[in-house]
Amino acid sequence: MGTTTREAMIREANNGARRSGDEDRGVSDGGKAEGGWATRVAAVDWPAVTTALDAEGWALLPKLLDGAECDAVADLYDRDVGFRSRVVMARHGFGRGEYRYFAYPLPALVGELRTALYPHLAPIANRWHARMGLAERFPVDHAAFIDRCHRAGQTRPTPLLLRYGPDDYNCLHQDLYGAHVFPLQVAVLLSAPGRDFEGGELVLTEQRPRMQSRASVVPLGKGDAVAFAVNSRPVAGTRGDYRVTLRHGVSTVRAGQRHTLGVIFHDAA
Numbered sequence: 001m002g003t004t005t006r007e008a009m010i011r012e013a014n015n016g017a018r019r020s021g022d023e024d025r026g027v028s029d030g031g032k033a034e035g036g037w038a039t040r041v042a043a044v045d046w047p048a049v050t051t052a053l054d055a056e057g058w059a060l061l062p063k064l065l066d067g068a069e070c071d072a073v074a075d076l077y078d079r080d081v082g083f084r085s086r087v088v089m090a091r092h093g094f095g096r097g098e099y100r101y102f103a104y105p106l107p108a109l110v111g112e113l114r115t116a117l118y119p120h121l122a123p124i125a126n127r128w129h130a131r132m133g134l135a136e137r138f139p140v141d142h143a144a145f146i147d148r149c150h151r152a153g154q155t156r157p158t159p160l161l162l163r164y165g166p167d168d169y170n171c172l173h174q175d176l177y178g179a180h181v182f183p184l185q186v187a188v189l190l191s192a193p194g195r196d197f198e199g200g201e202l203v204l205t206e207q208r209p210r211m212q213s214r215a216s217v218v219p220l221g222k223g224d225a226v227a228f229a230v231n232s233r234p235v236a237g238t239r240g241d242y243r244v245t246l247r248h249g250v251s252t253v254r255a256g257q258r259h260t261l262g263v264i265f266h267d268a269a
């Protein structure tokens with residue numbers, strides 16, 4: 001979508017359209033992981049995830065959420081509180097279907113999951129930045145990075161809940177919301193392919209310099225998460241590293257309903 005981000009395109013549309021209930025809390029999401037989310041996330045095979053991210057630009061985190069947790073998060077979609085905005089994708093040329101950005105404070109599951117994932121991804125992000133010749137480095141602690149975003153005027157939360165019905169899809173895009181970009185993000189599929197919905201596959205494309213683009217379809221089951229590059233990643237070539245550009249989207253849902261939780265680590269301007 002060029003240099004215009006989705007957030008910039010919808011900012012105008014949402015200004016003045018905030019719901020009075022957006023500041024209210026009261027979203028309880030049953031989000032108490034046994035031993036806490038840090039323990040759950042620490043059980044992920046991070047060496048394998050790191051290897052896959054370096055090789056492909058994306059990696060599966062199988063069964064990050066259990067079925068009940070997926071249902072609890074997906075059910076938040078119809079609540080009137082806890083979100084800062086709602087985007088109907090067709091109105092902006094983003095696709096078909098809709099999504100809602102959570103408001104601060106985030107529901108426990110979403111906030112704790114994001115905080116728990118970040119320290120595992122920050123070293124990868126720092127290595128990628130070094131290899132791509134980018135100056136920004138990321139602190140080990142997510143709160144410190146969010147502080148940096150806030151000081152730069154990126155104060156609005158970006159975690160989001162997406163909902164697709166029959167014929168809905170999400171165009172290839174990048175989730176950039178300002179100058180500060182954490183180069184990895186995570187999405188969790190909250191619905192069961194083949195049971196809750198048909199079609200609706202997460203697609204990643206990689207645009208290589210002076211070469212044709214390559215697509216990957218991420219084989220997600222309900223509760224599986226995928227970590228992937230937000231905008232670019234380094235690839236080792238014969239004459240050193242080069243940079244490729246990534247985009248992600250969702251193919252058309254042919255039947256049923258599909259929910260996703262999107263976890264983006266930078267805040268939005």
Ligand SMILES: O=C(O)CCC(=O)C(=O)O
Pocket residue numbers: 162170175186187202248249250259260261262263
């Ligand atoms: O629905 C999906 O699988 C993609 C969601 C997405 O675009 C995101 O998490 O940023």
Ligand SMILES: [Fe+2]
Pocket residue numbers: 173174175248262
């Ligand atoms: Fe996205």
